[in-house]
Amino acid sequence: MNLFDIVGPVMVGPSSSHTAGAVKIGYISYRLLGEDIKKVNVLFHGSFALTGKGHGTDRAIIAGLLGMQPDDERIPYSFEIARENEIEIFFGTIVLNQMHPNTVKLELEGKTGKRLDIVASSTGGGRIKICQIDGIETNFGGNYPTLIVHNIDQPGHVTEVTSMLGHKSVNIATMQLFRESRGGKAVMVIECDQEIPIESVKWLEHLEGIIKVSYLSLEE
Amino acid sequence: MSYHSLEEIIEKAQREKKKFWEIILEDDMNERQVTKEKSMNKMKKMLVAMREAHENYDKDLISSSKLVGGDGHRVKEAREKGMLICGDFIGAVMEKAIKMGESNACMRRVVAAPTAGSCGVIPAVLLSYDEFYLVEEEKLIEALYVTAGIGQVIAKRAFIAGAMGGCQAEIGSASAMVAGAVVYLRDGSLEQIANASAIALKNLLGLVCDPIGGLVEVPCVKRNVIGAVNALTSADLSLAGVVSKVPADQVIDAMGDIGSRMPASLKETSEGGLAITPTGLEVAKRLEEA
Numbered sequence: 001m002n003l004f005d006i007v008g009p010v011m012v013g014p015s016s017s018h019t020a021g022a023v024k025i026g027y028i029s030y031r032l033l034g035e036d037i038k039k040v041n042v043l044f045h046g047s048f049a050l051t052g053k054g055h056g057t058d059r060a061i062i063a064g065l066l067g068m069q070p071d072d073e074r075i076p077y078s079f080e081i082a083r084e085n086e087i088e089i090f091f092g093t094i095v096l097n098q099m100h101p102n103t104v105k106l107e108l109e110g111k112t113g114k115r116l117d118i119v120a121s122s123t124g125g126g127r128i129k130i131c132q133i134d135g136i137e138t139n140f141g142g143n144y145p146t147l148i149v150h151n152i153d154q155p156g157h158v159t160e161v162t163s164m165l166g167h168k169s170v171n172i173a174t175m176q177l178f179r180e181s182r183g184g185k186a187v188m189v190i191e192c193d194q195e196i197p198i199e200s201v202k203w204l205e206h207l208e209g210i211i212k213v214s215y216l217s218l219e220e
Numbered sequence: 221m222s223y224h225s226l227e228e229i230i231e232k233a234q235r236e237k238k239k240f241w242e243i244i245l246e247d248d249m250n251e252r253q254v255t256k257e258k259s260m261n262k263m264k265k266m267l268v269a270m271r272e273a274h275e276n277y278d279k280d281l282i283s284s285s286k287l288v289g290g291d292g293h294r295v296k297e298a299r300e301k302g303m304l305i306c307g308d309f310i311g312a313v314m315e316k317a318i319k320m321g322e323s324n325a326c327m328r329r330v331v332a333a334p335t336a337g338s339c340g341v342i343p344a345v346l347l348s349y350d351e352f353y354l355v356e357e358e359k360l361i362e363a364l365y366v367t368a369g370i371g372q373v374i375a376k377r378a379f380i381a382g383a384m385g386g387c388q389a390e391i392g393s394a395s396a397m398v399a400g401a402v403v404y405l406r407d408g409s410l411e412q413i414a415n416a417s418a419i420a421l422k423n424l425l426g427l428v429c430d431p432i433g434g435l436v437e438v439p440c441v442k443r444n445v446i447g448a449v450n451a452l453t454s455a456d457l458s459l460a461g462v463v464s465k466v467p468a469d470q471v472i473d474a475m476g477d478i479g480s481r482m483p484a485s486l487k488e489t490s491e492g493g494l495a496i497t498p499t500g501l502e503v504a505k506r507l508e509e510a
Contacts, residue, residue: 001221001372001375001376002221002248002251002252003221003244003247003248003251003252003259003263003365003368003372004262004266004368005375006333006334006367006368006371006372006375006380006397007263007266007331007333007334007342007364007367007368007371008266008331008332008333009331009332010265010266010269010329010330010331010332011329011330011331011332011336012327012328012329012330013323013324013325013326013327013328013329013330013336013339013436014283014324014325014326014327014336014337014435014436014437015336015337015436016332016335016336017383019327019336020332020336047434050434051433051434051435051490053284053507053510054283054284054285054433054434054435054437054507055434055435055436056284056327059327071329073328073329075327076327124381124383125332125335125381126332
């Protein structure tokens with residue numbers, strides 16, 4: 001843990017896991033969707049379902065989805081802000097197998113109709129883990145610029161993506177590959193040390209065999 | 221953090237003829253690859269955020285469970301009337317600790333130090349000390365490095381989360397962290413810094429995490445007071461030359477040992493202790509029905 005995990009972070013209370021972590025889950029999901037939210041189903045699992053309300057977990061998730069960070073003083077008023085922006089919100093609970101107790105599933109629809117399903121856990125101290133994207137298992141924390149590429153499981157896609165990154169002088173910090181089945185849908189999650197130019201992310205979307213590209217930029 | 225013990229930090233400080241806080245600062249510069257200025261600016265932001273959190277206290281706020289709110293103002297009034305047996309300085313500490321805990325419960329902005337639940341301990345002590353003894357801002361920032369260094373060693377050898385080690389890991393750690401910082405503010409020695417931490421943490425060993433309704437409210441808010449006051453008495457003992465017979469690093473290990481053996485029902489799950497008293501269960505039921 002670094003120094004400012006001990007003295008810090010600056011955050012809206014009451015709980016680093018149930019409030020700050022929840023805001024971060026919402027925020028990362030919003031960045032991954034890449035556009036403003038029109039509609040969201042928020043399904044709480046475990047401790048989030050049991051004690052979420054008292055910790056403001058519900059308001060925290062919505063605040064994050066509106067683009068707020070964990071220290072934003074508007075977090076307690078996120079419902080009102082969402083209403084002003086005519087965002088449809090549905091809250092429910094869900095039982096997810098073998099998941100961390102502080103877990104939520106978000107089913108998002110953006111203003112232009114983009115969709116994204118995310119399962120994420122708040123693992124303590126405000127840190128989070130994105131566990132699933134569109135039904136495929138992942139494991140990253142949203143602390144680096146992160147590229148997520150959904151593709152058909154066939155040879156060559158990893159090379160296409162990594163050579164683009166090399167060409168743009170983006171260094172890979174971690175890289176994970178997941179697939180549903182051989183020749184089925186696959187996902188690569190690449191955490192980078194530098195931001196990836198947006199045109200390059202867009203370029204990937206047009207390649208054959210690439211189903212969907214999401215990019216988590218950490219630039220404000 | 222590259223240090224595993226307070227002893228290592230102290231040895232390095234002695235060898236290089238540096239202050240405790242300088243060793244921690246240099247470690248941060250190295251770890252995050254930042255300049256001295258950048259690191260100290262960030263720490264200053266923490267201090268400023270603590271001040272703002274205190275100043276923005278709203279006596280009319282009540283937490284969503286209705287369990288918490290307004291007590292900081294009650295302490296303030298009692299203090300202003302001169303009613304407090306503990307006197308004005310400790311009164312100021314109590315007031316700040318409660319206020320910060322309440323602000324956290326009411327979704328205001330605080331500085332988690334080391335956690336949100338224990339966010340009142342460090343600012344209550346440091347800001348009150350500044351109020352009564354007028355410290356250079358620079359020195360308060362340095363004192364925050366002392367708290368962070370002690371906290372990092374605790375996080376490394378034991379834990380700082382109630383879910384891992386009970387309340388001793390949160391309020392106990394915060395108390396140990398700021399006890400050392402007070403010794404630094406009083407120009408105590410390196411050994412006295414570690415010794416104050418040892419005494420403070422020892423006093424709170426075994427404290428469980430049994431919050432009512434799973435919320436960071438009861439008993440958490442008032443525990444911030446005991447953490448803060450305990451830090452001051454521990455610092456005073458250390459400065460007076462009273463020595464903990466068990467050295468700080470070993471006390472931290474003991475906290476880790478106790479936390480590991482602590483049953484899950486007393487580690488933030490609300491399945492034991494205060495959470496399952498008739499009052500606790502009644503509140504939990506009310507929250508569930510809400």
